[in-house]
Amino acid sequence: MRVLTLGLSLMLIAGSSPSLAADAQNGETLATRWCNGCHVVSDEQRKGSDMAPSFAAIASQPSFNEERLAFFLLEPHPKMANMALSRSDTKDLAAYIAGQKHR
Template sequence: MHANVRRLSILLALAAGMSGSTALAADPDHGAELAKRWCATCHAVTSEQKQASADVPAFASIARRPDFSPEKLAFFLLDPHPKMPSFPLSRTEAGDIAAYIGALR
């Protein structure tokens, strides 16, 4: 139960941070920098990237999914899962990466 409460708290904090407030707005440019540094080993994070792992989706493909939302993606990035390496992302960094991916729509 505690894990669910923690996840809900993270999701609510992310939603508040992405609500359009200038002070708390996600920064897609910073997200692009982070993605190039941490994600490009496996994912194609830009259209110019020539190499990525074949078994993972490109960021543009993730952005075009019908169920895509920056809030859900940021939450996903903060929740440990076995297929991806564990990166010590802050809520702000996860929100920035999600905003960058959303900008690829």
């Protein structure tokens, strides 16, 4: 019991909690479900809408910021489907988009 308590205390002090980290793999699942009708969400996808930028183009913008994107995704946007994503989902989706940046 002491070892468990010590371990949990050290995690809290260090501020590292795996459950708080964004899950880009879940973000990929969400992108496939909600976004690929308009956006090119991965290198494997060949076609999206001419009206929506690819995720790679979004992530490559100099002003790209995961936190701002996650916040933006919480609010309904007229040109986007009403996805009703949770805060965790928006962070996961933003982390996935960040990973699409052209290298």
